[in-house]
Amino acid sequence: MKTLESKFVKKILIAKALKRLSIKELAKLSGINHVTMSKILSGEQTIVHQSTFDKLNDWLLQEEKK
Structure with missing residues (x-):
């Protein structure tokens, strides 16, 4: 099991918003x-x-390369 840091979740939220993706x-x-x-x-x-x-x-990581 792994604990997700808020910084990691924020990166996901930013990428989601930039790509205009639904959940x-x-x-x-x-x-x-x-x-x-x-x-x-x-x-x-x-x-x-x-x-x-x-x-x-x-x-x-894949999104950051784009």
């Missing part, structure tokens, strides 16, 4: 469940499985 679109692109994504972005869920963190991190 469902962002979840699909990153490969995680849209309910989990919603909970992460709202701050309701701060502890996630390592695989969820890895998917979010990979998506963020």
